[in-house]
Amino acid sequence: MAPSQFIVLATLALLLPSIALATQHTVGDEQGWTINFDYKTWAESKVFRVGDSLLFKYTPPNHNVFRVNQTEFQQCIKPEANLALTTGNDVIELKSPGKKWYICGVGQHCSNLQQKLAITVLDASAPAPTPTTPSIPPPESSAFSIKLSSGSQIFVAAGLAAAVAMAVF
Numbered sequence: 001m002a003p004s005q006f007i008v009l010a011t012l013a014l015l016l017p018s019i020a021l022a023t024q025h026t027v028g029d030e031q032g033w034t035i036n037f038d039y040k041t042w043a044e045s046k047v048f049r050v051g052d053s054l055l056f057k058y059t060p061p062n063h064n065v066f067r068v069n070q071t072e073f074q075q076c077i078k079p080e081a082n083l084a085l086t087t088g089n090d091v092i093e094l095k096s097p098g099k100k101w102y103i104c105g106v107g108q109h110c111s112n113l114q115q116k117l118a119i120t121v122l123d124a125s126a127p128a129p130t131p132t133t134p135s136i137p138p139p140e141s142s143a144f145s146i147k148l149s150s151g152s153q154i155f156v157a158a159g160l161a162a163a164v165a166m167a168v169f
Contacts, residue, residue, distance in 0.1 A: 050096060
């Protein structure tokens with residue numbers, strides 16, 4: 001294998017797993033960022049990792065998004081207005097592990113209508129937390145599927161990148 005081909009293959013093997021594993025979470029799924037939605041339950045059903053992103057979808061100026069600390073979250077304290085995200089399609093990259101808090105700063109949306117979100121971001125390589133309540137497995141399907149752990153996904157992605165690179169060259 002020529003050195004240039006090896007460099008391309010090595011680059012693909014390193015980049016493909018991180019790209020394939022990053023997830024953009026639409027906050028509130030189909031409901032989006034709105035009032036009277038249970039964001040606590042929504043967040044509990046997700047796994048957030050470094051490299052993922054949050055997409056807050058809403059109709060401006062009906063809502064906005066503030067990144068806040070835990071105290072501001074608990075007390076619905078709005079930061080300075082110029083810190084608000086206001087596009088209606090706000091993307092927040094999750095760049096570090098730990099707790100993250102977000103609120104809507106419009107009217108009493110946070111304090112009275114529960115438009116607030118708290119998440120825990122895991123390191124990209126951390127295993128997913130175990131569910132606190134037993135879940136009912138989905139019905140068996142005739143479709144072929146394989147479930148892989150994150151580590152296995154990396155190896156599969158690297159193998160796929162190698163196969164693609166070899167096919168190209």
